[in-house]
Amino acid sequence: MSLLFSPLTIRSLTLRNRLWVSPMCMYSAVDGVPQEWHHTHLAQFASGGAGLVVAEATAVVAEGRISPRDTGLWNDAQRDEWRPIVDAVHARGARIGVQLAHAGRKASTWWPWAQEHGSVPAGDGGWTTVAPSAIPFEGFAAPDALDATAIAGVIAAFASAARRALDAGFDVLEIHGAHGYLLHQFLSPLSNRREDAYGGSLQNRARLLLEVTEAVRRIAGDEVPVFVRISATDHAPGGFTPDEAAIVADWAVAHGADLIDVSSGGLVAHQRIEVHPGYQVPLAAAVRQGGRIPSSAVGLLTSGAQAEAVLAEGSADAIFAGREWLRDSHFGLRAAHELGDEIAWPDQYLRARWR
Numbered sequence: 001m002s003l004l005f006s007p008l009t010i011r012s013l014t015l016r017n018r019l020w021v022s023p024m025c026m027y028s029a030v031d032g033v034p035q036e037w038h039h040t041h042l043a044q045f046a047s048g049g050a051g052l053v054v055a056e057a058t059a060v061v062a063e064g065r066i067s068p069r070d071t072g073l074w075n076d077a078q079r080d081e082w083r084p085i086v087d088a089v090h091a092r093g094a095r096i097g098v099q100l101a102h103a104g105r106k107a108s109t110w111w112p113w114a115q116e117h118g119s120v121p122a123g124d125g126g127w128t129t130v131a132p133s134a135i136p137f138e139g140f141a142a143p144d145a146l147d148a149t150a151i152a153g154v155i156a157a158f159a160s161a162a163r164r165a166l167d168a169g170f171d172v173l174e175i176h177g178a179h180g181y182l183l184h185q186f187l188s189p190l191s192n193r194r195e196d197a198y199g200g201s202l203q204n205r206a207r208l209l210l211e212v213t214e215a216v217r218r219i220a221g222d223e224v225p226v227f228v229r230i231s232a233t234d235h236a237p238g239g240f241t242p243d244e245a246a247i248v249a250d251w252a253v254a255h256g257a258d259l260i261d262v263s264s265g266g267l268v269a270h271q272r273i274e275v276h277p278g279y280q281v282p283l284a285a286a287v288r289q290g291g292r293i294p295s296s297a298v299g300l301l302t303s304g305a306q307a308e309a310v311l312a313e314g315s316a317d318a319i320f321a322g323r324e325w326l327r328d329s330h331f332g333l334r335a336a337h338e339l340g341d342e343i344a345w346p347d348q349y350l351r352a353r354w355r
Helices: 036-047 076-091 148-168 182-187 207-220 242-254 281-288 304-312 323-327 331-339 347-352
Strands: 008-010 013-015 019-021 052-059 095-101 172-177 226-231 259-263 295-297 318-321
Touching: 019 331, 036 052, 036 076, 052 076, 052 148, 052 172, 076 095, 076 148, 095 148, 148 172, 148 207, 172 182, 172 207, 182 207, 182 226, 207 226, 207 242, 226 242, 242 259, 242 281, 259 281, 281 295, 304 318, 304 331, 318 323, 323 331
Parallel strands: 019 052, 019 318, 052 095, 095 172, 172 226, 226 259, 259 295, 295 318
Antiparallel strands: 008 013
16 A cells, blocks of 8 residues: 555544645635535545545634634534534544634735735724734734733633534644744744744744644643644745744644644745745655654645655655645545555445446
């Protein structure tokens, strides 16, 4: 069997393979509550052979949503609507995680297909955003800088959302510390100009991410895996660097993370990214540090052979894919066929199985 379709055990959880579905925002929730769209969207990937399906960036507080249409886990009504979605994924043989998130200064924005762009005005359902410093993302409204009390509230909100996620039946908790959202904003000197314990040195800029990781680990206990997604570089001068990312990844594992989900970018509009197949794999390899820090790779990974090569060369322990699953919700079944692996198909689809 290929590495890609070999099982992976993390704490008490065994995943049937290492080809996973990245969290991808659907901008289709109502007051943070997932809808029928989310049920169908996520369950199809389990039928298609995914080992792990991670639900989209799900806000820990209402003001932490990227858009007014984002999912949440800040109240019990949201928790209760996640339960049948979790059950549907489990019934199809996969495991499911949720990405706990706070968008910070990139919150209160229009969804991608809206006619408007930038920040949503209060009159249209928007709100004042928050950040480590009162520095806006280019083209967005200026945020308020968080004070010490509000920072403590953020940590508590992540813990509360983690509790609701477990009550809904999620198998994995992922902390979103990437793509220019709040925890990433604290990590980068381009967005963090604080002069207190949460700004300045790398240790101080990483403090909130590590405190959130500790808080989520306390809720997760000894059995549930906790992932941390980071952007390993800002792709901009003076920003967060791969060397810093490797250090922060080490600290995150020491504070309770089991795997670092390595992505990049998203902090500033003037980033410069050279996009090509597998362009973020070297970042995952650097964070993995020769296998000492479990990591996953993501970014234009579109075939079984390509994903297998990433694992075989030791660049990552697992593969996240996004757009390829949207193009083909049975990407897992196809990738296994490409690699000559025999994996379980849904009984209802056996008539289409390759012979």
